[in-house]
Amino acid sequence: MDAIRVDELCKSYGSVRAVDGMSFGVERGELFGFLGPNGAGKTTTIRSLTGQIRPDSGEITVLGTDPITDPLETRRRVGILPEQGSPPSFLTPREYLEFVGTVRDLEPDRIRENTERWADRLGFQNKLETLHTDLSRGQQQKVMIAQAFVHDPEVVLIDEPLANLDPLVQEQVKRFLVDYAAKGNAVFVSTHNIDVAESICTRVGIVADGAIVAERSLEDGVDDASLLEVFLEHVGDADARDLPATGSIRP
Amino acid sequence: MTSGSPRTDPSATPDSARSSNTGRTSNWLLFVTLLREEWRLHTRLFGGWRFALFPVVIAGLSVAASVALLETGTPAERIGRWGHVLALGFGLYSGTAAFAGSDMLENVFGRLSLVLSTSSTLPLSRKRLLSVFLVKDGLFYALVVVLPMAMAAVPFGELSGSTPVTVLGYWLSLSLVFAFGMAVTVALVAVRSRGVPTVAVLGGLGTGAVAAIATGSAGTVRRLLVPLEAATVDALVLGLVTVIVAVGALATYDPTYGTPTRTASDRFARLSDTLPVGDDALVAKTLLDLARSSGGVWKPFVSAGILLALVAALVGVVDAITGIEPAPGVFFGGVLGLSAFTTYNWLTQFDSLEAYLVYPVSVEAVFRAKRTAFVLVGVPTVGVPYLVAVVWFDATAVDAGAGAMILAGYALYYYGLTVYLAGFSPNEFLFDAVRFATFTAGVALPLVPTLVAGFVVVPPSTTVAVGLALAGIGFAIVGYALSSRAGPRWERRLLER
Incomplete structure (x- = not known):
């Protein structure tokens, strides 16, 4: 059974069809890349998957829960790293992770242990007592990554995981995500960065105009075409004007 | 290029004059862009007609309050003074942010004004942006809020051909006090940006108020803050003080100030x-x-x-x-x-x-x-x-x-x-x-x-x-x-x- 299952998902904003018949599945142990240009419907899909918005039609199952009818249960089971950073908070990272752990009903000892582990892993031990609002954007992103994993969820949904991170931490996070999926968890990464998708994902769904237009496994290495070529082949001219970021494209 | 347009020699225009012209042009461009941004912000948030109706509601409330007070025996002069207190309070409104510190100000500017944040990416000084921003804010609110407030003057006398003149005079008077309030706010923000603690700012204000009462200057202050009733020279003094406070505040303002971690x-x-x-x-x-x-x-x-x-x-x-x-x-x-x-x-x-x-x-x-x-x-x-x-x-x-x-x-x-x-x-x-x-x-x-x-x-x-x-x-x-x-x-x- 898929950890995430989406069937014929549709969501419109006025006359704009943001998601238009989206269907896909993500199995446990997969690191699924949700790759597409800006405005393709990626964030709307993640918000639907986590019960943050109500889709117009379609069916969603996440770890056996239905985020449309029971969003709290879905959010209890998964970890979410939103695209936009948290609003200015005057909690310290230690307090913020205590807050997240508490609303996730974690034991205080486990919260403390996970806080130290994540601070150590992402290198913000010396910032644990600094007010969140005074942290750099990169440091804030590290704290947000930690909150998504603080309860060791079986499914994690991440919108642009490497935003604002320095190259060293980017590599650490990439390695961690690969290992986390390999342990039998499902990791759903929404990104417009082809390099990121190509380097860490086991499978990629290419999104355009609110639907998956192509899927490609990156594990078997059977296909000789690069992900960029596949992307360009399936994304229409309009979307191609808003190409996803890639290190291989130079002016 | 050999088109019909006359070729100009850059060296023919002195640098200072070019710079000045460019400055005037970009100030105007900034002003118009900020104004457009302000308008779109409100119309986007609330919908065009709901925002457009806002001044109508304020005007209606002002007229209704004025009529009610007149009917219960309150003299028009006193209602006018209360109006000035409200205008001053409204001008000082963002002064609460000044007392609170830079958090709110930065949040408001950072979130609401894309143009204001361009000082970090364009060759525009933050002081200059802030100056134009404040001028824009002053004019915008003088029209959207203070002008409807001035409608309270309509019932002050019998409706006649001179009523618009009465309202206009009242509006100008309210606007001047409103601008003074804004200038004081900016001055407080500027002083804080030099690291002066909030307690010291509040203490200074309190001491000033006590000194005004103790020296018998409270009456003078009151007269200055109701330009409509004062002599023209008093109104000019208040206008001059407002300009001096605003310019001094902008000169004092330290755009590099940031609260310590x-x-x-x-x-x-x-x-x-x-x-x-x-x-x-x-x-x-x-x-x-x-x-x-x-x-x-x-x-x-x-x-x-x-x-x-x-x-x-x-x-x-x-x-x-x-x-x-x-x-x-x-x-x-x-x-x-x-x-x-x-x-x-x-x-x-x-x-x-x-x-x-x-x-x-x-x-x-x-x-x-x-x-x-x-x-x-x-x-x-x-x-x-x-x-x-x-x-x-x-x-x-x-x-x-x-x-x-x-x-x-x-x-x-x-x-x-x-x-x-x-x-x-x-x-x-x-x-x-x-x-x-x-x-x-x-x-x-x-x-x-x-x-x-x-x-x-x-x-x-x-x-x-x-x-x-x-x-x-x-x-x-x-x-x-x-x-x-x-x-x-x-x-x-x-x-x-």
Whole structure:
């Protein structure tokens, strides 16, 4: 059974069809890349998957829960790293992770242990007592990554995981995500960065105009075409004007 | 290129002249762009016609208030002076942000104005951007808010061909005082940007006020702040002072100022465990955000204190005009409940409802936690000023008791009304005509009859006191119901956005 299952998902904003018949599945142990240009419907899909918005039609199952009818249960089971950073908070990272752990009903000892582990892993031990609002954007992103994993969820949904991170931490996070999926968890990464998708994902769904237009496994290495070529082949001219970021494209 | 257009030699124009011309052009461009951004911000937030109607609502309220006051025997001059106090208060409004520090200012500028934040990417100085931004703000609000306020002058005399001239004069006078208030605000922000602590700024203001009273200069200050009644030279002096304060403030302002990185020991767990309420984590987060943002837990007290001072002054004015002193318990209880709006505003200033959607908490729980935090912060915030008022004005026990019930009940009602109408953005709805009118009507519903009772039955009889206390309980129930319905209402809006 898929950890995430989406069937014929549709969501419109006025006359704009943001998601238009989206269907896909993500199995446990997969690191699924949700790759597409800006405005393709990626964030709307993640918000639907986590019960943050109500889709117009379609069916969603996440770890056996239905985020449309029971969003709290879905959010209890998964970890979410939103695209936009948290609003200015005057909690310290230690307090913020205590807050997240508490609303996730974690034991205080486990919260403390996970806080130290994540601070150590992402290198913000010396910032644990600094007010969140005074942290750099990169440091804030590290704290947000930690909150998504603080309860060791079986499914994690991440919108642009490497935003604002320095190259060293980017590599650490990439390695961690690969290992986390390999342990039998499902990791759903929404990104417009082809390099990121190509380097860490086991499978990629290419999104355009609110639907998956192509899927490609990156594990078997059977296909000789690069992900960029596949992307360009399936994304229409309009979307191609808003190409996803890639290190291989130079002016 | 050899087109028909004449070739110009750059060296023919002196650098200073070119620079000056470019500066004038870009200042105008900046002004127009900022103005367009301001307009679109409001029309996008509320919808074009709802925002466009806002000045109409203000004008209607101004005329209605003016007529009511004239009918009850208040001289037009006195209404005009109150209008100037309101204009000054409105000008100083963002001054609350100055007292609170840079957090709110940066949030407001950073979030709401893309153009203002371009100083970090374009070769434009932040001081220059700020200057143009303030000029734009001054003109924008002088037209959208102060001009409708000036309609209060329409009923001052018989309608005639000179009425527009009266309104125009009143508007110019109000606008000048409004601009002075804005300039003072900017000066406070500028002084803070030089590292002067808030306490020192407040101390300086207090010392200045005391010195003005002690030296008998209060009358001069009052005359200057009502240009309509003063001689032309006084109005010119106020205009000059405004320009000097504004220019001095911009010269003083340090655009590189940033608050030092702040640290804090872990208080969350202890606070969360101490709270004898449900949703303790959500409540603790709100309280810590309030306590650690600039101005700390004192912000709501300052807001309630300002309200107390204004109402106390109003009591004195009414007493001087009519010879009637209201029942202090009933009067202050009714009015101080209005601080619910500012208290709730402080509790949501650094929060976003959407941000909670990544956690397994319901929107209903978030609103419930805000209500708990509101009660925890609001009780001392209004309780202390109320006690001061009833002791100072020598209220009877019955009056004080009835006032306390009114205060508690109305505060909860005003809170529920605000939350229901505005969700997490109590400030933004002030420019939405429909919501503003609804809020005003909702506030007037219990407040007007209560104030009338406070003036008519002095001191209140036991029967009147019981009736008012029951009204307090009734409105508390309505407020509780409104705040309980706010969660589902705003959750629905979030899900269907």
